[in-house]
Amino acid sequence: MLVNLYKSKTPLSVFTLPLIIGFVCLSVFFNEQETQNYFFLWQTNFFHFFQETPWLNYFLAAGLISLNAHQLNNVFNRNSFYSKDTFLPGFVYVTGLITFESLCFSPLLLAHLFLLGAMAQLLQLKLKEPAKDILFKGSFLLGLAFVFSPLTISLAIFPWIALLLIKPFIWREWLVTFFGMLLPIFYLYTINFLATGKIDILGMPVTIDDPDLTWTILEGATYLLTVICFLVGLFKFIIITRSQIVNFKKLSQVILWMAILLCFSFVVGWYFYSHFYLAFLLPTSFIVSIQLLNAGRVQMANGLVTVWFIISVVNLFW
Numbered sequence: 001m002l003v004n005l006y007k008s009k010t011p012l013s014v015f016t017l018p019l020i021i022g023f024v025c026l027s028v029f030f031n032e033q034e035t036q037n038y039f040f041l042w043q044t045n046f047f048h049f050f051q052e053t054p055w056l057n058y059f060l061a062a063g064l065i066s067l068n069a070h071q072l073n074n075v076f077n078r079n080s081f082y083s084k085d086t087f088l089p090g091f092v093y094v095t096g097l098i099t100f101e102s103l104c105f106s107p108l109l110l111a112h113l114f115l116l117g118a119m120a121q122l123l124q125l126k127l128k129e130p131a132k133d134i135l136f137k138g139s140f141l142l143g144l145a146f147v148f149s150p151l152t153i154s155l156a157i158f159p160w161i162a163l164l165l166i167k168p169f170i171w172r173e174w175l176v177t178f179f180g181m182l183l184p185i186f187y188l189y190t191i192n193f194l195a196t197g198k199i200d201i202l203g204m205p206v207t208i209d210d211p212d213l214t215w216t217i218l219e220g221a222t223y224l225l226t227v228i229c230f231l232v233g234l235f236k237f238i239i240i241t242r243s244q245i246v247n248f249k250k251l252s253q254v255i256l257w258m259a260i261l262l263c264f265s266f267v268v269g270w271y272f273y274s275h276f277y278l279a280f281l282l283p284t285s286f287i288v289s290i291q292l293l294n295a296g297r298v299q300m301a302n303g304l305v306t307v308w309f310i311i312s313v314v315n316l317f318w
Helices: 002-005 011-024 041-051 054-078 090-100 107-122 132-148 152-166 170-194 218-241 246-273 280-295 296-318
Strands: none
Touching: 002 011, 002 041, 002 107, 002 296, 011 054, 011 090, 041 054, 054 090, 054 107, 054 280, 054 296, 090 218, 090 280, 107 132, 107 152, 107 170, 107 246, 107 280, 132 170, 152 170, 152 246, 218 280, 218 296, 246 280, 280 296
């Protein structure tokens, strides 16, 4: 079963996860790539070039997804969310991308990489240790994520939430967070003005469209299983957190707030643009993995995740 395979960091799990990513990314050769307009004009022009060249799209997407999954596992293991090293968070993340058919090279995947870097920094916050360096790096990486995926702007308050949960108020730390986050956005507009002589860089107008609810039976099944896995994971995650040590509780609250803020981005992106913004997969992969790693009924958890993965892959290539 897949949960058992990725529950521990074994040579088999290390070897098979990139193989799975390489296999599912083959869908770029078989499925017609929809033309996606991104928020910024430079994104639309730059990424369309790679998306219209299938072999470039394939290698860049597979490489970036593998890197994101690997970093997700590293952040999870480094912060001791489980007693042993595991590859399960990366597998859950990849399954989520398969579910929503988001396996092409895009600014959204690059935003995931910067969000993972921000997570890695902000989870290092300690009660009695200086945090200005950590906060600047974390907020700067968040700013880079905003540059590639502006809808993740819902995380603008995330560093301050992490500070409130872990440390007492120190005004210098709150101020350096603001400047770190603002710096990449300042660079973006400055470089664009120097290159084009224009301030406006938006490429996608804000319009209210009806969400696309025309789903096949397979699509409906994959989304239903995703919701079930996430809701069960969240419920069990809250129960497990209550019985853990104080540090685990604080880090878990940080992850939970990140998931809430990014779910807001997902809903806004889906409703206004009929497009899936999947940064919420990063924290929810932690939440689902913690539930699966501590599941009492292992066979049921294995079965549910395996069915979710298989149906998602079938739907991807159908």
